[in-house]
Amino acid sequence: MSKPCILCCAITGSVPTQSDNSAVPITISEQVESSQAAVEAGASIIHAHVRNDDGTTTSDPEKFARLGEELRKHCPGVIIQFSTGGRSGAGAARGGMLPLRPDMASLSVGSNNFPTRVYENAPDLVSWLSEEMVKYEITPEIEAFDLSHILHAIRMHKDGKLFGKLYVQFVMGVKNAMPCDREVFDFYVKMMRERAPDAQWCAAGIGPNQIVVNEWAIAAGGHTRAGLEDNIRLDRDRLAPSNAALIARAAELCEKHERPVATPKQAREILGLRAG
Template identity: 35%
Template sequence: MTGTVITVAPTGAESRKSDVPALPVTLDELTVTAKECEALGASIIHLHIRDDDARPTLDPGRLREAVAAVRSGTSLIVQLSSGGAVTDPEDARLAVLDAGPDMASCTMGTVNFGDDVFLNRWAFVVDLHTRMQERNIVPEYEIFDLGQLTTLQRLLGKHGLPAGGHVHVDLVMGVPGGMPGTAQALVACVDAIRDLPEGTTFSATGIGRSTIPVMLASLATGGHLRVGMEDTLTYAKGRPVESNMQLVARAVGFAQLAQRPPLTTGETRALLGVPQR
């Protein structure tokens, strides 16, 4: 790889606005965040949305508004979360695709998520994958544990390549209940990725204090980066994150030090097979 795809995940579904005042939850806050992060070097935005009370929601109208607002203000690739919150039902998660994003997440299995369970049945995964094929929406396969890469291999073998023909995974590391956010775990995943279709790419997300080790290990092994306040609320020990821009700027700096500067949105579309809309 000669460049780095940088994804920003600005909000998530776990943190409360009352606890994290800098968290972007309104449409205006999300749009401003998208513009700022694109200017720094992000090429993909991974979106969760909130309602008027700043609670996580999969409301179809709000999802369409968010996609349209980010598209009108930036050239970023819009990737919606099909995970939502851990309590969201499957039909609402499938309906995320109706908002017409460029990409959407597709998690490869059930995982303990702190004190909760993030449920992803095989039948649901297949349904999500095939609906994205039909609608030409490019999936990012979310991997919370090593065995989920084997599940992805099974999915592709039984149901074919994704829309765009390119396989891209995101290694979500450091979630309590999933794989640890360590260089050793990332290298084990990279070895397993070699069994996926030729040309498969990966990004990596380090949750909390694993952010920096995961970023460095990903860059060292040819991977890409996902950062943002969905995953990280502390910039350094005792220092809260001030904005998503702060996290994107750090990722850009690491990518440049690795001599793999950020890819533009156009270059990222070409790499991942994401069509213009």
């Protein structure tokens, strides 16, 4: 299979702390350094959250602005994807960074259960976030935790409510949401091929499911995500030493399945993004 595989690195997230794994990058400088290494290992998308210096979550647009500026300086051409996830803020604060015009932004189009709470994405908030992305010409990465999210995203795209090319990510292995299930994964891929044949898709697995879903996605011709946001370990006995180590592991799977790792330029072409 000659189709390049896009590797996305989810560098920080809102949950893991440095007490869980000291490699989790928290400050802007730590995030940039970790991103540089991940790009060298094969990442072409940096999926970014921001934190306060004490590690607490935030959606502060000023921090996103600083991070974006530093990533453009030190990782030229890399695709910058900001998170609008609900663990870092509420309501309109979740989209406060969108006027910065990142290349991409995550978008959850429906609600679901998380380990200890409901991950709420109300229809009016979803509509507002998608309208802001259209306004600022930002391609969303749909974070699908359920089949209904995939089908809803396909409808939204057909109705012109999502900017750019449709890009859907299957998220598998979150407790109380969609488990890591091969039959379900295969059905998701089937739905994308039949109902959105011009779209691109990727997949992410949480915790020990990361390496499993990485291989499923690479072997099936999709793209995939790795990084310390989703998984802090290499295996049961070893913490991951860096984001780069997790991306390098995914790149090795690309080699195993004879998939070239996409460069940032190739990834931009595949996703229909403006030049970096």
